[in-house]
Amino acid sequence: MNTLHIYPTSRALRTISQNQKETDGFLPTLMRMDEFEQRAILLENKIQIDPLQRILLLRKAATFDAFEDLKLDLSLVRFFTKSDALFKFFEELSAEGVSFDTLAEADAYAEFGTHLEILERLLANYHSLLESQGYTDKAFVPQNYRLNEGFLTTYESIEVHLEGYLSQFELKLLEDISKQVALSIHYTTSKFNVKMQERFEALGVTLPNHKHIHFSLSDKKILQVENNERPLDAKVYAVEEREEQIAIAFREIEKMVGSGINPEKIVLILPDESFKEHFTLFDTHNNLNFAMGYDYSNGRIYKSLEALYRYWQSRDDESKKLLERYGFNLEEIEKVPTGKKSEVGLFFAEIDRLGLHDTPLVNGEKKEKFNERVYEKYLHFIKVLESEELTLKEWLFLWLKSLSKVTMDDVRGGLVTVMGVLETRGVSFEGVVIVDFNEGVVPATSSKDQFLNSQVRAFANLPTKNDREALQKQYYKRLLEQANKASIIYSTSDNKLPSKFLYELGLEKAQQTQAQFDLLYNQPSQLNVQDDPVVEHFDAGAITWSASRLKTFLDCKRKYYYRYIQRLQAKPEEELNEGAFL
Structure with a gap:
């Protein structure tokens, strides 16, 4: 049977592919x-606009007087930062099928209606500009698509x-597809996805809670139900400093491997993915495989471009x-000429x-070694x-934003x-280690509430x-209940609290522990031991003594030796700390 699995x-x-190869x-x-x-939808005579183009076009759409009431700066740099929130707002309204009229009924504050009218006008202006150039945007796809029946009918189920x-749009899309092809859904219910259960119930499928369920969306029938009875058992560790978590994580991974778990079946979860830089420093034996990759923005080229942009922005001494x-x-x-506009x-x-x-460069000299991902980004950027x-400063800003996504x-x-x-x-692991399980980190806070508060939502x-x-x-x-062994770690420094989610999982008791720092620092010293310098012939009477020279001699003989005998000059300014680059 020709079945498509999503x-x-x-x-x-x-x-899944690897597991199937073994059968x-x-x-x-x-x-x-x-x-x-x-692939399931077709957009008539429209091309989806590029993420960079859409920002420039939305900025153009915002050039009307009333937009100033939103207090959003139209300069490229500031507007670029705010545009993400605007697009998320428009996309969410479209995907959930909510109109501006519905929002206006909420009447959250005095200027709420006025601000909604401005946003509605901005969206209308943006739509007109897209139409005039033959583009469309994710925010308009739910209203302007048809099913790709040629693609869908190649599968029996x-x-x-x-x-x-699933948003209301995605749910409607699947329901429309289910009328063309037999479509079923595998889903695990719990107290944490009740909202999704309610949406399925509105379609005529009532799902029992705490179950593994396979149901037909085409026939609105439950095909198979299994109890989700696997106990959730995880060890919880509390440490004082955040860096201590690294040693505890390595210790727990070592225990899991020692118990017979294949290292490839172990996962280390970073709720804050920037913590990977710290783990990289201490992974001296290359045991870890960072699925998210390394940021290009930590390299010399990016840091140099960033320094150049910073100078063009401020031109200060620092x-x-x-x-x-x-x-x-x-x-x-x-x-x-940073202010001159150019192509x-x-x-x-x-x-x-x-x-x-x-x-x-496209028409420049060939380079033997270059970064292929940056080259792809460059070709797409110029196209x-x-x-x-734009001005060179604006071009540099956009290019830095593009490079910041390269890994x-x-x-x-x-x-x-x-x-x-x-x-x-969709993936399970036998061993799971989670760090940073602190309030405010797990679960992560979202930025989608910038325009609407929870009451309006x-x-x-x-x-x-x-x-x-x-x-x-x-x-x-889901991750924890599918694991054979799991460890959760959080830190308590700076008055940090464990995530309240621990109590919802029934994992209330944490073991206060201290890291084995030899796991992190058990390496030979990098210091070069040198003997004290010896001056065999020193004639104080032959020296013309100034007040500062005499003071240096009396304060510190070594300092005197380096400054007046070796004639080493002190650095004029303190080194600027460039973090990851250094």
Whole structure:
């Protein structure tokens, strides 16, 4: 039977594919959920706009007088920062099928209606600009699509392995597809996904709680039910300092491997993925495999471009010293006309001249070694923005934003996987270690409530902050209950508290522990031991003594030796700390 299986993440696809290779028979047809949604719909005579283009177009759509009442700066840098919240707001309203009229009925505060009218006008202006250029945006897809029947009918049935949340648009899309092809859903219910259960109930499928369920969306019938009775058993450790968690995590991983668990079946979860930099420092034996990769933004090229942008923005002494620190020729930098508008090609020619573009230019000389991912980003950048004219400073800002999303694969060969919780959807591990299990970190707070408070969201039946937190809790619960061994670690420094989610999981008792620091620091010293310098012939009478020279001699003989005998000059300024780059 030709069945399409849909999973939430690429890792889930790889895991299922690998497991199937170990059995006899044909491999199933697998697809990621977002890819399936893109292929299942057709947009008539429209191209989906690029993420960078959409920001420039939305900025253009905001050039009307009333927009000033929102107190959003239209300068590119400031508008770019706020545009993400605007797009999320528009996309969420569209995906959940909520109109501005519905929101206006909530009447949250005095100027609420006026602000909604401004946002509605901004969206209308943006839509008109898109239409005039033959584009569409994610915010308008739910109202302007038709099913790709040619694609859907190539399968006899479709099975969706659902782990997360479906918007009203996604739910309607699946329901429409279920009328064309037999479509069923695998879902695990709990107290953390009641909102999704209510949405299925509105479609005519009532799901029992705390069960593994396989049901047909086409026939609105439950096909199979299994009790979810696996106990959730995890050890909870409290440490004082955040860095101590690293040693405890390594210790727990070592215990799991010692108990017979394959290192490839162990996962280290970082709720705050920036913590990976700390783990990388202490992973001296390359045991870890960072699934999220390494940030290109920690490299020399990016840091140099960032320093250049900082100087162009402020031109103060501190940013000037930073440029010198990176070896810039300040005379050359001063000659660059940062305020003059130019095409994108001239911008890249300029940064290539400064040695800050580590890929070949389209019409430039070939480079033997270059970063392929940056090259792909560069080609895409010049293609979508070829008709724009911006100042060099604005071009640099946009290019830095593009590069900030580039990651480099971890190719060190570590066996223990390190990832964020979202990547665990659809995947199970035998051993699980979670760090940073503190209030405010687990579950992570969201920025989607910038325009609407929880009361307005509840009134309009939009997902609230509590709904989104409950969804994250479900991910953690699924991860922990499928593991044979699990360890949770949190820190208590700076008055940090453990996540209240611990109590919801029934894991109230934590063991206060102290890290074995030899796990982190058991390495030979890097210091070079030197004998004290000896001056065999020192004639004080032959020296012309100044007051400062005499004071140095009396205060510290070694300092006198370096300054007046070796003639070593002190550095004029303190070194600027560049963190990860150093």
